[in-house]
Amino acid sequence: MQNVLSILFCLSLFYLAVTPRVKAYVAVLRFQGILLTILLMLPFIEQFSIFAVILPATLFIIKVIVIPRYINKIILELDIKRTIEPTIQQFNFLLLVIFSFIIIFLAASILSQSTEIEIIPFASGFAAVAVGIFIIIFRKKLIIHVAGFLVLENGIFLFGTAVASELPIMIEIGVLLDVFVVVFLMGIALNRISSTFEGFDVTILRRLKD
Amino acid sequence: MEVVQILQGIISLILILGLSPLFVGLVNKQKAIYTGRAGASILQPYYELKKLMKKETINANSSSFISTIAPLINLIAVAAAAAMLPISFARPLISFEGDIILFAYMLGLARFFQVLAAMDIGSSFEGMGAAREATFAVFAEPIFFFTIGSIAFISGFTSIYDIYHSIRLDNISFVVFIIVCSISVFILAVTECSRMPVDDPNTHLELTMIHEVMILDNSGIDLFLYQYSSYIKLFIYVILEASFFYPFAVQSYTLGIIIFVVVIIILSAALAAVETVTSRFKMKNIPHYLLFATAIGILNLLIYTFTK
Amino acid sequence: MDLLFYSLLLQLSSIAAIAFFTENKKASAAAHLLLAAGLITGFITTLTAVLTSNFILKDMNVFGISTSLFRFDALGLYFLCIIQLVAIPTTIYSYSYLKHYIEKGKSVKSNLVFYAVLLTSTQMVVVSNHAILFLICWEVMSTSAYLGMIFEKEKKDVQTGAFYYLVMSHAVVFLLYVFFFFLHNQTNSWLFSNFHLSPDAGKLFIILYALGLIAFGMKAGFMPFHFWLPRAHPIAPTVFSAFLSGIIIKMGIYGILRTFQFLNPTPEWLGWLVLSVSMISAIYGVWYALAQHDIKRLLAYHSVENIGIIGIGIGVGFIGSAYHSVPIQVLGFGGALLHTLNHAVFKSLLFVGSGVIYQNLGTRNIELMGGLVHYGKYFVVLFLIGSIAISGIPPFNGFISEFIIYNSFFTTAKELKNYYPLLMLISAVGLAFVGGLAVACFTKINSIMFLGKERKEVKHFNISFYEYLSLGIFALLCVAIGFYPQPFIVIVNKVLTEGFIPAASSFSLLNINWYLLSIIFISASVGIILIFLWKRSIQKKYGRRISSAWGCGYEGLNPRMQYTASSYADELNEISKTALVYHKKVDKQKEIFPLKGKFESHSEDLADNKILLPAFRNFSSFVSRIRFLSYTDIRYYIAFILIIITIYSLIAFLWK
């Protein structure tokens, strides 16, 4: 089951790699949020505890409802153009993503010989991190950078479930809150940027130099 | 014994101070003879000094106390240097380990003040002379050390008296060495005492003089002091030269005196001859000439050190 | 020895005085009073300690607390003596020097504070026994000197000159770190008294010597590390340049001697190295000096020369220690030590003198001076004494130390036969050559500055009592050491025998008959006086009058026709054009009737202007062309994370 979800996750990443539309990014983020929530719900199939619901709930609220809405709001307010502005062709980007997938999966399978780990979630989580970074590096729009960062975060989350780290509940929530606040601050910053500069490219942020 | 030595020292000092004008007279006389003139008497320098002493002193209006004290210091310094020189086998008045350095530096003191006095006038003629004097002195000092000094270093004695009396004739290369040394000393003497071919003592063109132009504005007693000390200086170098020849005799005082006199006369002849036949160098070439003399000294020293 | 620390406290208390008095005039008076008092008490203490030779070698009590931080051994105390001896007249001068600025309404407080700190830290340097303490005092000394230098910080050359100095001292201290680290690691103690290493330490021994000699040599200003002196000395306030040239570069010598104490016996080649380097420093130092027009710059180059002479002595000493020959060491090091004292004295005298001239004429360019003798006769006499002394001419102190060094040559030649006489002779000739050049140089500056007619009319030339006092003290020392060297030689000899050279008692400097020298000098001066009187009587008899100078019958002689400094030195400079970077600029006259003409001659420093600066410029231009890791786009920042992680992972992967 976990593997299935991970595969879905990877598919979403591929979609990200090819989609030219900003809205799609938000959708994908929401989708990944849902996937992660289900992933957290999985243990309940065996035994159900009301206490354990808190984490999935917060996750759902933050990653599926609040953040995507927030980003949409920003997009509407600043009426950002609907298309992302890639610096390299989608095809090359896709190639890069696939290439990194292959490497990561290979690496994961090699590593799994030393210590037993579920390869699929591990690798896909890692892949998500890679894709997030690639999105940040190869896209110009700042809003897309935020999205990339979120993808990265999701990847880490998936990864965390993969390595079965039992972080205490309050820390998990703390992590989520942190992520949320980061996005929130970035949103504010974006607002300021739109009011200060014209355009939302990273290319406008080039005043600070040695 | 001590007393005798001191007495001998005093005597030789007095001899040097007394005879130095005579030597100049001798040289001039012979020069005159070579050039076919009758020439003034040998005692002419004494007369000149006497005449100068009786003259009125004139100082340039821009001159200061330097001009007043310089001649005295000049004379005393030269005299002190003279007091370190042995005549024949007598230990000189001042003789101690390392007096060779004091000797060189006393002459340096004399030069220092003569140059200052020249510059004191504030005329460009004196300046010229002073500059030349200072420049040539820089190259003259090494020659001194390459001659007398080299013997000192080889013999390990540092008092002029001992240095000269360490000279032995049992080693042929050493003899050669000594002879070349004596040549360099001769060149040194010519330079230091501003004779031909470095400087023409009786020219009449200010631009070409060295020593004469420095004392251009002095007269009377000052000029007397300058002239006298220059006589002494010349004589000092002559003695340095002469002292090379002591070893040719058995060490007896009288014989020493005889040798001394003979050598001195020969030297005066030589000096006169040189002054007659050569003409003055261009000022520019004089440093080269001196460096050449230095080179002789070095070469000679090298040969000696590696042949013995 | 507590008294000494009290004296240091007394000197430091001057800072409090400065803080206390708001008014500049009062503050400076109080501060100088305290400084002088402290220095004098300190000097007396030190001197008695030296004479009674109660040297405390280890664990001494400071205010009742037993500490091994300080040590009062012969060498340290000797240098302490020199410092205080020179500092007293300098302080006296400093009072009247700062008065000028106070009258101009410039605040001198900061400068005074730095001076006080400089004095105390310098005294601490020579008595500190703990390496860290030594480094601290050393750095405080350098820094306070720097801060003092930038007194007139508006001027550009002041900034550059001072900065040269600061950078130099920073480099030096880096080398010293390593130097002491090695010593600490070898002897595992930080105390000077425990540092000792013998040549069988092998490579380390050489490394240590290299470090020590380069570091301290830089401070002392040996060629080619002299580049900072001619820049720093001219721009510093006279008080500081006097102290800098008199004392601080001597700290380099102190360091080298300490190094020798730590690491002996030295290999012979090292002695030759030091000797030759020093010889070059001496000859070129004085030759560069000959080509200068700026009086302070000229004196700075003379410091290089004299450091060279001291170095020659040290080099001979090294050779001596290589052959375990006591006489050579005694004469070499003895000469070096005495010359250190002498140079401190007469160089300070000359610097103070130059300061006085600068105060009155407002220029340091000697070409614009002249005829000052008609304004300040006694001043000229004092300056002349300094000049004769520094040229090493009898009967003043310079001669005495050079005499010892010459003797060390002779002794070396005698002790170690075969080809040594030749080498030693060459050294002697070198030294004689230096002497000749020095004579040329100082006849030049004395005659151009003081004699003849004034080239630029002198508005006022008045010298305050304090200036005369400080100059007088210095001059008195020059004369005293020259005419009656015995007591000073005794002190130096004591310093040598007390642990500095093992078994130096067998041969001492006192074997030379110093009394004879004194007798000669004194009788000569008596003779001069006698002849002077005789001359007077003659002149009374036959008259004396003043008239204009002889100008080939041309009557309209004017000051501008006098011989200038550059023309005086020209022939000598021409000879080593390339080394001096000596170039002249003449604009040729084309018309028949010549118009206004112009002639210039300059000498740049080879090491500084031709090697150091271009090297630094090229290097910095090269580095500033590197755009490594200086991007402005955030995507690069992120990319770097990825890249560096992959690199590290590869390293981890390849890790055995």
Place this chain on the structure above:
Amino acid sequence: MLEFSVLILIPLIAAAVCYLIKGTRSQYAISLTVSAFHLLFSFIIFIGLYKPNLPFFFSTDPLSKLFLLILSNVYFWVVLISFSYLKRPVTSKAEAGKKYYFLLLNFYLFANTAAILSNHFGMYWVAAEATTLSVAPLIYYYRNEEALEAMWKYLFLVSVGIAFAFIGILFLTLSANGTIMEGQQLFFSEFVKNATKLNPIWLKASFIFIFVGLSTKIGIAPMHSGDVDATSNSPSPIAALMSGSLRITALLGVMRIFQILTPTTSYEFAKLILIIGGLLSVAVAFIFMFKVNNYKRLLAYSSVEHLGIITLGIGVGGLAFAGAMYHVIYNSLNKMVLFFTAGNIHSRFKTREVNGIKSVINLMPWTGWLFLLSFFAISAIPPFGIFFSELMIFEGMLFSNKPWILAVTMFLLLFIFINMGKTLFQMLYGEKSEKAIQEKESFEIIHFSVIVLLILLIAIGTISPGILQENILSISKDFGIRL
């Protein structure tokens, strides 16, 4: 519970209060008292008068005690001068932002204390991220374009970096697989106890990720840029806060993981990585110093350099490690001094360009001389503290197994000194331009605090208190270094 409330809760409450009440003066009063209490308490804990035992994820050990003291010391001085700093006129937009200033400061104190005292990697991560969040708006204090860009870059870069650090933490859990630690909590004290059992591969990986991730916060090259931008464009108190305390909080995380690696086989590897990072940072500063035209940026790079030196010291180990610990203290003090004085210069001349500034010493003597002194202090001239720490670090380097590091470092440092000096002196001296109005500079609280800090810098260095010494000795013991 007392210590917990004083150190962690009270700042949080103070933040809340600052949100409620509006007046800047009262906010200042509250924050100052809080900071004073915090300082006092951490000092008491440091000298061991009070043995704290903190609840759930928190605990203290010599390292955290030291860093806590440094933090609260820096914080105290920053708060002290903040009020006079806030009084200075700024643009109307910036005026609006001032009301959050103390709130954020208090929140920062809360987060940072939590980070330093946390015994749990998860906790540490959360708290460290929180510090970033609290500092980011403060960077935007001036509300101008540069500040905005700096804030964005800092926020984004550090968030990404710290995300990587999180991956590193997850790797750490992986490394525990198949040992008794499996499924245990991430209490690093536990990890330290049985570090040898952990899986070396994952341990290495986790070290790399944590080090690189936190480098963005520490300012280790090549991840230094965001940090430099932030420090150079934030108001001086915040810059001092970041250079003095925030960076070392991040350094703490690296040291924790390094401590875990100490007994394992990967120790040498970790050391090598640290050395590379340190040298890179110093080199970056070295290169920058040749083309500097903005003095705030220069100071920022100087803290990159010094954090680099500290990392080098930790990496070289031995005596250098102890030196590095001292260096942390002195650097935090010294950076405060530099940034405070630089802040004065900035508010007088209204520019960060070096060329726009002439003869500071004449125009503002107090600031000028103090700035000069603090430059000497930062370039390791005695009797200021940095001299002693650098001495230890250098000696450690010389007698480590890689003495060439010393040569390289000294070379770089010498040129850094030369160029830094050239720039700063050009600012300090020089003839003043005509239009510069000659008003007498009054003695403000900033000058007072700077003087006190300089005295502190000298005093700690020369006296070297025994308590501090043994604290650092015990830290070194924790890191398996016998001195």
